[in-house]
Amino acid sequence: MTSVDSQVSPEIASQAAEALDRLNEHTLKTVHWHFSDDTGSPFWLEKKAELNFDPLTDVKSFDDLKKFPLFEDDWLRGGPVRRWVPQGHAGKPTYVFETGGTTGVPKSRVVIEDHWKDYELFSDTLPDEHFPRGSNWLMLGPSGPRRLRLAVEHLAQHRDGICFCIDLDPRWVVKLIKKGWMEHLEEYKKHCVDQAVTVLTAGHDIKCMFTTPKLLESLSEALEERGTSIQEVGIKGIFSGGTEFTPQWTRFCVEEMLGGPAEDGGVFMTPTYGNTLMGLACSKPITAADGYKISYHAPQPRAATEVVEFDDYNQVVGYGKTGRVKLYTLTDEFFVPGFMERDEGEREMPFAKFPWDGVSGVRPFHELATATTVGVY
Incomplete structure (x- = not known):
């Protein structure tokens, strides 16, 4: 996490410096939790013996996380999954969530309350006029x-x-796509969308929703066939996530499916970028004036992202430059000191609401893109 350069206003630079101080302090606290014998998880306490440094004395800032080797997603494939439960949370009810697994063993992450905390923080970013409470x-x-x-x-x-x-x-x-069974794929998508249409038209007073870009488009078409629309069935706010978010698709979505910009009476939509390891990164508000550009900012200090050079994962790229997305997760339930995402994008400057770096233009990492099947996202 490099310091903010001269392109940023003094006020934002000051806020960014304060955010970095909080991140440094949070990093220190998180590392001590995960590597102390009475609170750490069996996985990290065992891994500590393999490191060529002592996390308890040699990690003094967020930047010091570069001392760790990159986190390998294969560590999350297979069990025993309890090795990830920190001693400090022993005895608490524990969830296990899976990600991936289209082929082979899926990755598993144990969670106690992180999914609650992440989404409560996200809730604070939602405008009540478009996501009415209750x-x-x-x-x-x-x-x-x-x-x-x-x-x-x-x-x-x-x-x-x-x-x-x-x-x-x-x-x-994903299996249907890989087998080329596109007729089956369409039927399954229709099956899922039909469930949504049934719920939306059953008088349940639903005003808010989560969906993926592809499913949102299919839902819009299905409602149109029935002579109605997302707006007309009562939806006021949508949060959505997936790799399909491009400025072009977002423009089409706002102008053609959601009744125009929210301020003109349309449905409000906020894109998000997230996964089982990180939580949820919010987007800078989307505007036509900004060409519907989407910039994501991680939920610091519980998670952080960097956009790094393709040939040096410890070197952050300049603002506006392209690199691979590197993720850090820093909660007392889960510690990821640098994981290379399957995505790339451009580094974005901090702004008032999220005074730390962001990433825009998120898309599959070019070296893996041909092997990536997007599926419902």
């Missing part, structure tokens, strides 16, 4: 052993609403 929600996205379903349900409950969920297996979607 409103019911629709969760139109992956279900099963995935964090997202329970997290969105908690978000609805945290905002005094009730969440209606559909049943969707994204692994089956």
Whole structure:
């Protein structure tokens, strides 16, 4: 995390410096928790013996996390999963959430309350006029052993609403794509969207929803076939996440599907970038004046992202330059000191609401892009 350069206003630079101080302090606290014998997890206490430095004495700032080797996602494949539970949380009810697993063993992350905390923080960023408190929600996205379903349900409950969920297996979607069974894929997508349409037209007073870009488009088409629209069935606010978010798609979505910009009576939509390891990165407000550009900012200090050089993962690129996304997770439940995402994008400057670096233009990392199947996202 490099210091902010001269392109940033003095006021934002000052806020960014304060945010970095908080990140440094939080990093120190998190590292001590995970590497102390009475609070750390079996995995990290065992890993400590393999390191060529002592995390308890040699990590003094966020930048010192570069001393760790990169986090390997294969560490999360297979069990025993309890090795990830910190001693400081022993005896607490524990969830296990899966990610990936279209082929081979999926990655598993144990969680105690992180999904609640992440989405409560995200709730604070939602404008109440578009996500009215007390409103019911629709969760139109992956279900099963995935964090997202329970997290969105908690978000609805945290905002005094009730969440209606559909049943969707994204692994089956990816298998259909890989087999080339496009007719089956269309039928499965229709099956999922039909569930959503049934809920939305059943008088449940649903005003808010989560969905992915592809499913949002399919839902819009299905409602249009029935002579109605997302706006007309009562939706006021949508938060959405997925790799399909491009300025072009967002423009089409706002202008063609959501009744125009929210300030002109349309449906409010906020893109997010997140996963089971990180939590949820919020986007800078999208405007037509800014060409519908989408910039994501991680939920510091609980997680941080950097955009780094393709040939040196410890070197952050300049503002506006392209690099690979590097993720850090820093909670007392889960510690990731540098994980290379399967995404690339451009480094964005801090701004008032999120005074730390962001990333825009998120897309599959070019070296892996041909092997990446996007599925329902």
